[in-house]
Amino acid sequence: MTNMTNRAGLKVAQQLAAFVEQRALPGTGIDAASFWRGVAAIFAQFAPENASLLAKRDAIQARIDAWHQERAGQPLDSAAYQDFLREIGYLVHEPAPFQIGSENVDDEVARLAGPQLVVPILNARFLLNAANARWGSLYDALYGTDAISGAAAGKGYDPQRGAQVIAWAKSFLDEAVPLARGSWTELSSDDIQLADPSQYRGSSEKGRLFRHNGLHIEVVFDPSHPIGKDDPAGIADVILESALTTICDLEDSVAAVDAEDKVAAYANWLGLMQGDLTDSFEKSGAMMTRSLNPDRSYAAPDGSNFTLPGRSLLFVRNVGHLMTTPAVLLANGAEAPEGILDGIVTTLIALHDLKREGGNSRAGSIYIVKPKMHGPEEVGFTNRLFDAIEDLLGLARHTLKVGVMDEERRTSVNLAACIEAVKDRIVFINTGFLDRTGDEMHTSMRAGPMIRKGEMKTSNWITAYEDRNVQIGLACGLSGRAQIGKGMWAAPDRMGDMLDQKVGHPKTGANTAWVPSPTAATLHATHYHGIDVFARQAERRAEAVEPLEKLLTIPVAQGRNWSEEEIAEELDNNAQGILGYVVRWIDQGVGCSKVPDIHDVGLMEDRATLRISSQHMANWLLHGVCTSEQIDAAFTRMAAKVDAQNASDPLYRPMSGNPDSLAWQAARALVFEGVAQPNGYTEPLLHKYRALAKALA
Numbered sequence: 001m002t003n004m005t006n007r008a009g010l011k012v013a014q015q016l017a018a019f020v021e022q023r024a025l026p027g028t029g030i031d032a033a034s035f036w037r038g039v040a041a042i043f044a045q046f047a048p049e050n051a052s053l054l055a056k057r058d059a060i061q062a063r064i065d066a067w068h069q070e071r072a073g074q075p076l077d078s079a080a081y082q083d084f085l086r087e088i089g090y091l092v093h094e095p096a097p098f099q100i101g102s103e104n105v106d107d108e109v110a111r112l113a114g115p116q117l118v119v120p121i122l123n124a125r126f127l128l129n130a131a132n133a134r135w136g137s138l139y140d141a142l143y144g145t146d147a148i149s150g151a152a153a154g155k156g157y158d159p160q161r162g163a164q165v166i167a168w169a170k171s172f173l174d175e176a177v178p179l180a181r182g183s184w185t186e187l188s189s190d191d192i193q194l195a196d197p198s199q200y201r202g203s204s205e206k207g208r209l210f211r212h213n214g215l216h217i218e219v220v221f222d223p224s225h226p227i228g229k230d231d232p233a234g235i236a237d238v239i240l241e242s243a244l245t246t247i248c249d250l251e252d253s254v255a256a257v258d259a260e261d262k263v264a265a266y267a268n269w270l271g272l273m274q275g276d277l278t279d280s281f282e283k284s285g286a287m288m289t290r291s292l293n294p295d296r297s298y299a300a301p302d303g304s305n306f307t308l309p310g311r312s313l314l315f316v317r318n319v320g321h322l323m324t325t326p327a328v329l330l331a332n333g334a335e336a337p338e339g340i341l342d343g344i345v346t347t348l349i350a351l352h353d354l355k356r357e358g359g360n361s362r363a364g365s366i367y368i369v370k371p372k373m374h375g376p377e378e379v380g381f382t383n384r385l386f387d388a389i390e391d392l393l394g395l396a397r398h399t400l401k402v403g404v405m406d407e408e409r410r411t412s413v414n415l416a417a418c419i420e421a422v423k424d425r426i427v428f429i430n431t432g433f434l435d436r437t438g439d440e441m442h443t444s445m446r447a448g449p450m451i452r453k454g455e456m457k458t459s460n461w462i463t464a465y466e467d468r469n470v471q472i473g474l475a476c477g478l479s480g481r482a483q484i485g486k487g488m489w490a491a492p493d494r495m496g497d498m499l500d501q502k503v504g505h506p507k508t509g510a511n512t513a514w515v516p517s518p519t520a521a522t523l524h525a526t527h528y529h530g531i532d533v534f535a536r537q538a539e540r541r542a543e544a545v546e547p548l549e550k551l552l553t554i555p556v557a558q559g560r561n562w563s564e565e566e567i568a569e570e571l572d573n574n575a576q577g578i579l580g581y582v583v584r585w586i587d588q589g590v591g592c593s594k595v596p597d598i599h600d601v602g603l604m605e606d607r608a609t610l611r612i613s614s615q616h617m618a619n620w621l622l623h624g625v626c627t628s629e630q631i632d633a634a635f636t637r638m639a640a641k642v643d644a645q646n647a648s649d650p651l652y653r654p655m656s657g658n659p660d661s662l663a664w665q666a667a668r669a670l671v672f673e674g675v676a677q678p679n680g681y682t683e684p685l686l687h688k689y690r691a692l693a694k695a696l697a
Contacts, residue, residue, distance in 0.1 A: 100424070106365065109427050112244055115521040140519070141522040402427065431465060434608035479534065492604055
């Protein structure tokens with residue numbers, strides 16, 4: 001049992017109270033007593049409304065379920081469907097045209113286009129790697145991946161592979177920073193004459209700094225280097241400005257179920273905001289300590305000195321409105337809404353950044369991504385909550401900036417109204433295929449059996465969703481003030497495919513997109529040199545917004561003509577993905593990792609992956625496409641496969657033939673209780689079973 005202590009009528013876990021009072025508050029100028037009084041007041045004001053908003057979700061879902069059940073077997077009447085959604089408050093009126101007014105937004109968010117990392121906040125090493133991924137070696141990214149064909153031979157340096165890398169990188173330089181005459185391949189000294197001299201920014205001890213489409217490129221000249229010594233010009237590396245921004249995640253990529261987990265997460269965020277986070281680990285038999293990179297120094301052409309940020313600009317993703325936390329109990333004994341606690345504590349911690357020179361935000365802002373909000377009423381709730389947090393902590397209005405994740409259907413269909421609800425603090429909208437598809441299926445659960453999961457990416461609603469996100473964002477004035485983002489590339493070992501396909505994101509006019517690793521960020525950065533995103537946004541502003549009718553097309557299967565083999569294949573695919581992720585979440589507390597799929601391809605997975613797979617199986621079971629026996633048979637087959645895939649992990653607990661496995665039980669519950677889960681979310685069941693696992697450890 002967690003020991004609790006009283007603070008202003010709240011019961012607070014002792015470890016959380018100690019962290020706040022001994023580590024987070026000192027240096028902020030805020031005393032503990034007034035802080036806790038303010039916290040109690042915020043919970044008293046906002047917790048009842050939070051509960052009311054969740055009850056409204058359930059009431060709306062119940063009416064949608066009933067509407068579909070009454071029309072079972074009938075084709076969808078689009079006009080009647082839209083009228084019904086307006087009647088129940090699911091659809092709201094479009095706001096009059098407006099432009100967002102967000103101010104004091106850092107350039108990385110407002111005026112630059114480049115990759116974005118998402119990293120679990122509980123892993124200090126990953127956090128540091130991501131924060132330091134602002135700059136990355138193009139040579140390293142190409143050499144060690146399949147971004148170009150072939151692979152290095154042997155353990156040492158392979159000159160043939162190196163020649164491939166150098167040729168690719170110099171071809172990239174010819175496109176991004178063309179010379180006045182000839183090619184970078186022919187360059188024989190560090191005397192560089194550019195076709196556009198304004199691209200030259202300055203020099204470091206061994207490098208020459210250039211800029212293209214707002215992003216920096218540093219070419220390193222070092223004839224004494226093992227690579228540079230064989231290069232005609234002595235070029236040893238090409239360093240790209242890569243992950244402009246990083247989201248430090250308290251939500252889908254972590255398993256944080258109690259006060260112990262929350263304090264560990266908050267402590268890592270504090271280390272980032274104070275600039276002193278470190279992590280020590282063993283690599284190749286030696287101990288290493290990682291810390292945050294310093295800024296990078298250069299001499300300008302006129303002889304003056306300047307610096308560029310050495311680290312990615314950091315956002316923090318709080319949890320959404322759904323979950324509560326046992327770390328704080330309200331006056332009535334109920335668990336406190338976790339999202340409210342996150343907002344208060346992560347902002348308190350970020351005060352340390354605002355009070356120091358050369359920290360995270362040069363513009364004096366705090367960046368919070370808020371996920372899983374359903375419609376403008378919930379977004380407006382977040383806006384007022386942020387007002388209250390600013391007042392508690394003595395911050396100017398709209399110091400807190402918000403990223404609105406367009407990943408729930410009621411937000412997608414009301415996106416302009418959602419943006420308007422936070423128009424003076426919004427800095428981010430994005431699309432997310434997995435969560436958005438999970439909500440698509442749950443919202444229309446009773447409309448009929450859904451198409452196969454692999455077909456979702458080419459369905460009408462998803463193309464309208466992706467287009468509308470950009471079109472509405474541009475119409476609301478996000479260009480030059482905020483990010484329009486796209487989703488994750490989930491296969492970190494398939495960088496060649498990523499280079500081929502992910503260029504599509506900047507082509508849409510999105511000025512950021514998620515990548516799974518620092519290496520992927522460096523490779524994806526090349527896309528933003530190939531595409532002038534802000535010019536593309538200017539082109540897309542003239543487009544008409546994709547019609548709502550297309551977005552509201554429900555992806556139900558037209559006729560059930562799947563063979564038994566196809567049904568088994570779909571069930572196996574979903575079951576394997578669920579088990580492979582859940583077993584690490586429940587047994588080891590790992591919220592995001594590279595999980596082998598059914599074809600043994602490693603995919604970065606988090607709770608969003610789980611939501612789509614579990615909801616799909618629940619939908620097919622509900623509509624009789626499959627039976628409970630078929631689902632259990634798929635789980636049994638795939639448990640053996642997942643056990644084999646994890647055989648080399650000494651911490652792994654096999655599930656096959658082990659009905660007492662909490663991971664096995666959680667995986668089944670996600671499907672067999674999936675229809676009843678609020679909006680199809682996986683968090684309630686995952687938290688329940690993870691808490692049981694921790695209690696038994």
